[in-house]
Every structure is written in C-alpha cells, then in structure tokens.
Amino acid sequence: MTTPTLYNYDLDENCYKVRLLLSHLGIEAETIAVDVMPGKEHLSPPILAMSPKGALPILKHGNLVLTEVEAILVWLARTYDPDKKLLPEDPDTLGRVMMWLSFSARTLDVAVAARATALMDMPGDIEALRRKSYDAFRIMDDHLTIQQFRGEAFLAGGTLTVADIALFPSFALSRDFNIDHDEFPALRRWANTLRLIDGFITMPGIPDYH
C-alpha cells in the first residue's frame, strides 16, 4: 500500500492529532510542510484547491483528498488498524467514539479558536472563548471521572480510540490560552495515560512529561 501524504503545520494541534495517530500506528507518511505563519501558505491556490477553507491538516492518498481532522483520523484508523481497536465495530462503542469526535468538532472547537486567538493573532473574543473552553473541559473531566469509577481509562471505553487522539491536544495545550490544568484532575490523569501510548510524540507546548 502506498503511503499517504500529510499537509502539515507543526504548531497546528489538528495536524498534531494526525501525526500522533500516524506515529501510534507506525505509519511513515510523506509530510509536506505548509508555512502558515508567517507565509500564509495555507491560503495559497494549491492548498485552497484541496481545502477551500484553507484549513489544515489535509491528507492525500491516491485520488482521495481528505480535510477535517476527524475524518482523517477515522480513515487512518480504518485503513491501518487491522485489530479495529481505534475505531471499534461494535455499535455502542462506535457510537460513543462518534459522539466524542462530534464533541471535538462542535464543542471543543472553541479551544482551537482560543489558542489561535491567543498565539496567532486570530481575531476573537478571547475571554468568551476561554470560558467556553473551560466549560468544555469540565464536561470532559466529569465524564472521565465517571469513566474512572467504571474502571475505564479512556473516553469511549476501556481502550484507546481515535476520540482520545482527537480531544487530547486541546487540553494538553490549554496553558497556551491561559487555562491551567489544576482544576481538572481526571483530565490530568487521562493526559498522563495518553503520554504512555505506543509511538507517543510531542509538539511545541506538549512535552512528554506532566
């Protein structure tokens, strides 16, 4: 099987999610660096032809072009994880995985925006974004507390799925937009567990300790 191509920007947490999953799966992808800051290359015609919003990551494999990180994670899991652990087949677990992927895209997107506003001068109401991010982290922390009482260490069950990969970076990077980890004990524990998965990699702002 040919390897996929990832259009990547190192400081983008959505790109990191894909790099992390590739590393966990042991897949060598061709990576093309996109100079977002300061080059604004993500708004160049060749990138916009693939990703009209100018959003990264983009994954190319033969004629397939995927944008939207949740879709890329799902495709990678289905393609390269023969045991189907990362995207389980049983309907209940799959439903929970999709629920948290939707949460990542619809609710936790405020954390991506908060970080872009704080670090990359994206226009936005940083206080409102921070408050909403804090509320989203609370929902995750409450859920993971209950998961712990169930004896399950991950979002969708007892084992790692793409949902964990999708939600991990925004919490790990929350100090970039001034939300500390102090008030989220279950998220701290979960993040520490994720740092121990096979093939864990770091990014600026996500070291391998804590």
Place this chain on the structure above:
Amino acid sequence: MNFEGWYPLLLVADVGPKKAVGTRVQGKEFVLWRDSHGSTHVWEDRCPHRGMKMSLGFVRGDHIACLYHGWEYDRGGQCQYIPAHPDLDVPQTIKIPRYPVIEAGSIVWACFQEPDSELPPFLELPSPSCGFKSIFADCPASRVAELIEKTPFNGVAPKVTAKSDRVLEIVLEGGTLTAAVQDVCEGHMAMHMSFDRFKASADQIPYSIWADQLRRDLETAARDIKTSEFAA
C-alpha cells in the same frame, strides 16, 4: 494575608508520583508535588529566578525543575543545580519557601502560618476514608455550606453539618461525605470530597452525577446572590 490552621488542597489520589500541580488559597499560589518516594511537598509556586510557576515544571527523582531554565530544587526547597552554570556551587539563599503537609481523610492539607513548624495537630477526619471527587465552582467558599441542601440526592435534601469552618459532613442516602472546602480566591472555591468508609467505584457514580449538579447549582445560586447584592 492571614492564614490560620490547615488548608485542604486536593485529593491524595489526584497528584501522582513525580507529578506537580498548582493550587491557590485565598488567591495565593502554591505548587504541590510528589517526589519519587511518594512524599508530597507544598511550596510557594514561584521559581526565585524569573518567577515562573513551579507547578508547570517537572519532577525528576527527588528534585523539581523549573520549566523555564531548568533550575532544580531538592526536597528542602534548596536550589541544587543551575543548568546554565553546571559547575556553580549554588548559593544557599536560592531557596523556595515550603510548608508543612499532611495527608488525612484522603485529602492533602498544608499549613501556611509557620513554615517548617513542628508536627501538625491531629485532624478530626474519618479514617479510613475513601477519596471521591473534587469540584471547583464560581461560588464564595463562605456560602457553600448553606447551599448544598438545595441540591437533592435521590429526591432527598442532603443533611449538612459544619465540623469546622472548612470541613463539612454531608449525609446523602446510602453514603456520608466529608467535604473539605478550599477558598481558592474571591468568588471561587473547591470542595474535596471523600466517603467516610470504603465505597466500591461503580457505586460512586450516582454521587458523582450529584456532585456535578451541585456545582451547577452552586454557580447559579452564586450568580443570583451577586445579582441581588448588586441590586441592593
């Protein structure tokens, strides 16, 4: 700043070996970290070098290192190593203030009045106990005790008894909680809860759902109090 007695900071289970976490009491910042021997330390949360929070640092063995320039401090708070000057005999004056710590009732407590004082006084907490959950809410610590009864568990109002100005007993159907209230900063509090006896994990889930609702109710009530005080 007037600190008296022992302050609850977090559940024992919520700081793992070789981990650091930040906390605040009446707005003052502290770092809480556990060394490789399992001992817990509570210090001022500030590196004397550039004022960076030590809670963002990392624990290596029995040292905690600042994230910024890697200055390493031993269990006594004494700086032992400065990476930029590896051969330097670090002056004894580079030291972080530290405070007495005890673990009681599944909760970590610290005393900020007399750093490095003698043995702590005995705390009247159930032992053994079973650490449950901490909640953090935008609600003044002083108002919590009176508000808890307004969040029913299984349709019944909790029975709340103040054991001290920062320890509450909360009787719920099928379980009694000890809640240690932490005045984090103005208008914000933490409540560290443990059961007074062992409770199986799966049986704690309904109480966890209640605690989440309690936090929502506390914040709603605190907003209402604020609005009415403003109107008055």
